[in-house]
Amino acid sequence: MKILIVDDSKAMQAIVKRSLKACGYGGCDMQLASDGVEALAIIKQWHPDIVLSDWYMPKMTGIELLAAVNKAQLDVKIGFVTSETEAVKIQQAKQAGARFVLSKPFTDEALYQAMLPLLDEEDNEASASQDRPELIRLPKxxxxxxxxxxxxxxxxxxxxxxxxxxxxxxxxxxxxxxxxxxxxxxxxxxxxxxxxxxxxxxxxxxxxxxxxxxxxxxxxxxxxxxxxxxxxxxxxxxxxxxxxxxxxxxxxxxxxxxxxxxxxxxxxxxxxxxxxxxxxxxxxxxxxxxxxxx
Known part of the structure; x- marks a missing residue:
């Protein structure tokens, strides 16, 4: 799985990356971007599965990045890790397709729970095959x-x-x-x-x-x-x-x-x-x- 971390703060990039490792995602491929413009270029070339983006960044904000991804019809899941707490803006992001909005500061458990539905989606897509065999009966x-x-x-x-x-x-x-x-x-x-x-x-x-x-x-x-x-x-x-x-x-x-x-x-x-x-x-x-x- 590929994860792109987008934040204009190098310290926050490191915090998110450390938290992902603590949640068990240390084996995933990860890249970093410092603003929406850089992130959009990486998304088009690298095709990450998940993008964890800040909201307020120079050149292109997180919500502008989400709009650009939607316009280009890029197949990527975007979640926000942000200090934004205004309910109207959070609802705006979700209506635009954000999978979650996680407020800073956050715990490792909060990040894990936010990302879990995204992983379930991948599992469901992979198991949608018509000829999937029945589940094995496990021993007691x-x-x-x-x-x-x-x-x-x-x-x-x-x-x-x-x-x-x-x-x-x-x-x-x-x-x-x-x-x-x-x-x-x-x-x-x-x-x-x-x-x-x-x-x-x-x-x-x-x-x-x-x-x-x-x-x-x-x-x-x-x-x-x-x-x-x-x-x-x-x-x-x-x-x-x-x-x-x-x-x-x-x-x-x-x-x-x-x-x-x-x-x-x-x-x-x-x-x-x-x-x-x-x-x-x-x-x-x-x-x-x-x-x-x-």
Missing amino acids: VEAIHTIVNAFARKEVLIESVPSGPFHNRWLPCFLAVFVDPAKRVRAVAVVDFAGLAILAASMEGLDDPKLREIVNKKALPKAMMANVNRLFKVLGTNLLDPKTGDFLALQSINFAAKSMPKLEKMFNKPNQERVDVELAVLGYGQGYLTIVCS
């Missing part, structure tokens, strides 16, 4: 507990946790990709490194110092990774396509060192399309696992 928390502890020498406590947006505290993480017999990706399991280390260490029965060493190095030995791979293969046999009766197969386990737009979108899935759990072993600490329908 109890089933995940049974599968994991069938491999473990030390009991892994698994509890359901509230779902939430992706956050950089998940990084680095591992993505287990599951496919149906037609090789279509139908589900993805995301586990943070602490969670991965807990799974691997529980299968080996490691003591706490050895686990801490693995977590600090952010590197899992190959033999332990192979054990985790076997666990996720079994987990795939509990991911069911209710339409065909087929179970999924593990296609790959990939390492993610930084955030990516697709990763962030997965964490925007509604509760019925995901299962979120905390993994814990006494003396090991805790990690997190989320499984989402793709």
